[in-house]
Amino acid sequence: MGTPESTTSGRTLRARAAGLTDQPLTLLTVGVFWTWLVVRWTNDFLLDGALIERNTSFFPVGPFEAAASTLGALAASLGPVGFPVRWLAGFFEFLAASIPYLPQLATGVWATILLTVLGIALGFLIAVPLSVARVYGGSATRLLALGYTELFRGTPLLAQLFVLYFATPLTTIIRELPAVGAGFIPAQAFWVAVIAFMLNSAAYQSEYIRSALNSVPEGQLTAARAIGLSKVDGIRHVVLPQGLRYAIPGWSNELVYLIKYSSLASFITVRELFERTDAIASETYRYTELFVLAGLLYLALVISASLVMEYVEDRVAIPGLGTTSR
Amino acid sequence: MSDPLLELDDVYKSYGEEQVLSGVSFEMDAGDVDVVIGPSGSGKSTMLRCVNRLTEINGGDIYLDGDCITDADTDVNELRKQVGMVFQDFNLFAHLTALGNVTLGLRKVRGMDKATAQEQGYEHLEQVGLLDQADSYPAELSGGQKQRVGIARALAMDPKLLLFDEPTSALDPELVGEVVEVMRDLAAEGITMLVVSHEMGFARSAASDIIFLDDGQIVEHGPPEQLFQNPQAARTGEFLSRLETAHEEE
Ligand SMILES: Nc1ncnc2c1ncn2[C@@H]1O[C@H](COP(=O)(O)OP(=O)(O)O)[C@@H](O)[C@H]1O
Ligand SMILES: [Mg+2]
Numbered sequence: 295m296g297t298p299e300s301t302t303s304g305r306t307l308r309a310r311a312a313g314l315t316d317q318p319l320t321l322l323t324v325g326v327f328w329t330w331l332v333v334r335w336t337n338d339f340l341l342d343g344a345l346i347e348r349n350t351s352f353f354p355v356g357p358f359e360a361a362a363s364t365l366g367a368l369a370a371s372l373g374p375v376g377f378p379v380r381w382l383a384g385f386f387e388f389l390a391a392s393i394p395y396l397p398q399l400a401t402g403v404w405a406t407i408l409l410t411v412l413g414i415a416l417g418f419l420i421a422v423p424l425s426v427a428r429v430y431g432g433s434a435t436r437l438l439a440l441g442y443t444e445l446f447r448g449t450p451l452l453a454q455l456f457v458l459y460f461a462t463p464l465t466t467i468i469r470e471l472p473a474v475g476a477g478f479i480p481a482q483a484f485w486v487a488v489i490a491f492m493l494n495s496a497a498y499q500s501e502y503i504r505s506a507l508n509s510v511p512e513g514q515l516t517a518a519r520a521i522g523l524s525k526v527d528g529i530r531h532v533v534l535p536q537g538l539r540y541a542i543p544g545w546s547n548e549l550v551y552l553i554k555y556s557s558l559a560s561f562i563t564v565r566e567l568f569e570r571t572d573a574i575a576s577e578t579y580r581y582t583e584l585f586v587l588a589g590l591l592y593l594a595l596v597i598s599a600s601l602v603m604e605y606v607e608d609r610v611a612i613p614g615l616g617t618t619s620r
Numbered sequence: 621m622s623d624p625l626l627e628l629d630d631v632y633k634s635y636g637e638e639q640v641l642s643g644v645s646f647e648m649d650a651g652d653v654d655v656v657i658g659p660s661g662s663g664k665s666t667m668l669r670c671v672n673r674l675t676e677i678n679g680g681d682i683y684l685d686g687d688c689i690t691d692a693d694t695d696v697n698e699l700r701k702q703v704g705m706v707f708q709d710f711n712l713f714a715h716l717t718a719l720g721n722v723t724l725g726l727r728k729v730r731g732m733d734k735a736t737a738q739e740q741g742y743e744h745l746e747q748v749g750l751l752d753q754a755d756s757y758p759a760e761l762s763g764g765q766k767q768r769v770g771i772a773r774a775l776a777m778d779p780k781l782l783l784f785d786e787p788t789s790a791l792d793p794e795l796v797g798e799v800v801e802v803m804r805d806l807a808a809e810g811i812t813m814l815v816v817s818h819e820m821g822f823a824r825s826a827a828s829d830i831i832f833l834d835d836g837q838i839v840e841h842g843p844p845e846q847l848f849q850n851p852q853a854a855r856t857g858e859f860l861s862r863l864e865t866a867h868e869e870e
Binding site for chain 2 (some may be wrong): 511513514516517518519520521522523524527531532535536539612613614615
């Protein structure tokens with residue numbers, strides 16, 4: 295006290311910890327990835343294949359195959375010392391073999407993104423009242439919120455998906471809704487998965503938000519009450535704006551988890567990235583290429599999410615508040 | 621004679637077994653500045669918090685401007701609009717600028733639109749000499765500046781009564797002066813203030829009355845000249861001399 299405290303922005307710390315996300319190469323890769331996705335989706339979903347036929351890759355396979363065979367021949371002629379060239383040839387073989395499947399995987403990525411974003415966003419809307427109930431509720435409300443959280447955190451997500459999909463009339467109800475399954479709007483299984491992820495991630499998100507709310511000093515709500523704000527208004531205008539900022543790093547983890555856990559939706563036939571990969575692989579027996587490719591696509595999604603969250607954290611940063619002060 | 625602005629009538633407060641206030645009674649008229657002194661743990665903060673009902677009393681009554689505010693049907697939010705509070709550790713809203721701190725109540729409690737609230741907010745910041753820090757966040761302010769924002773925030777609600785709970789005791793000594801100066805200005809403007817503080821300079825020059833609280837009871841209550849020069853109770857004298865020694869040691 296006495297002199298103004300020096301403050302570092304939240305991002306400086308996070309970038310130092312993360313390292314990966316502020317590399318120019320990362321930004322370039324993520325840029326290429328998203329350009330490809332957006333062009334692909336626009337062509338396939340909106341323009342009805344106007345730029346290039348659906349299921350046809352933007353990238354020709356020929357040059358990669360040529361490179362692979364040239365390098366393969368070179369490696370063979372070099373004999374035992376040719377192994378690095380042989381690896382390079384293998385890389386080009388991988389690219390040549392993967393390219394034809396990219397369009398279908400892009401469709402899977404669309405479903406994965408939609409699934410994750412809807413699940414986390416709708417879950418957030420439940421998580422906020424849930425965590426407020428946990429911290430500020432009466433004993434009954436508190437117990438109810440705790441019960442919900444424990445139920446959804448304590449049982450496997452896959453089981454939750456199965457129960458909602460097979461054991462409730464949800465699937466039938468959603469199937470009857472208009473526009474479900476038409477064009478780029480996914481079919482009913484997808485929406486069941488969204489509901490499952492919403493309910494499940496609400497429980498996890500509420501844990502992050504709850505501990506963030508607990509780290510807002512008690513005096514903040516006292517001061518809010520002292521100027522005549524009701525408890526609810528004090529929580530809304532004073533506690534939550536601070537608590538939610540504290541929650542960003544933990545919440546970002548939940549987002550990253552959900553990107554990967556969304557692959558469980560494949561078990562109830564949702565045609566997301568993992569399901570697409572698996573389906574193509576069992577047709578073509580190109581398991582290695584396809585799952586490496588799917589892994590890279592998930593990685594690109596995770597890095598993109600980290601970049602977005604870093605940007606958000608930076609935008610809402612307030613001197614002396616948030617990641618740096620804890 | 622009109623009603624006193626604030627009246628505590630035989631107020632009792634306990635936390636479980638512990639009796640914190642044991643029959644506290646006193647009155648203040650509008651424009652009075654009463655300074656409460658007493659040893660740590662004697663119940664000073666509790667007494668203030670009873671007045672704006674951050675703490676509920678167990679017995680007795682409190683009246684503000686003739687209305688009993690400790691009735692069950694009193695709207696506490698309505699009460700708190702009329703009784704401002706300044707905290708020992710400031711409790712500024714950490715996510716808001718100085719201006720945001722001052723205008724939050726105007727907007728969300730008084731329902732003013734943003735422009736009007738800001739206009740008033742600037743006036744109150746000017747009143748505490750912090751117009752130039754309107755856009756600073758609490759973490760960017762010194763302790764003295766924080767507390768002045770805290771005072772501006774309370775003033776903005778245009779309260780009938782301002783409560784101060786040791787407003788300078790968390791401050792570095794060299795920053796106490798700027799806060800005391802603001803409080804003196806407010807006293808001179810005729811704002812009714814109930815101040816827990818051991819700033820003897822302020823007590824001597826600005827107080828209408830001094831209240832000495834010990835062990836949950838008012839031991840002595842009187843104008844500063846009398847209480848400081850000629851304390852009636854032995855305990856008052858002891859406490860004052862201990863206070864003096866403590867000051868000399870600083
Ligand atoms: N919320 C509380 N719960 C339990 N005991 C409390 C609480 N607040 C204050 N007390 C007790 O009441 C007594 C008086 O406290 P306080 O009013 O803060 O004294 P002062 O401000 O004069 O130092 C202390 O013994 C303290 O431990
Ligand atoms: Mg105290």
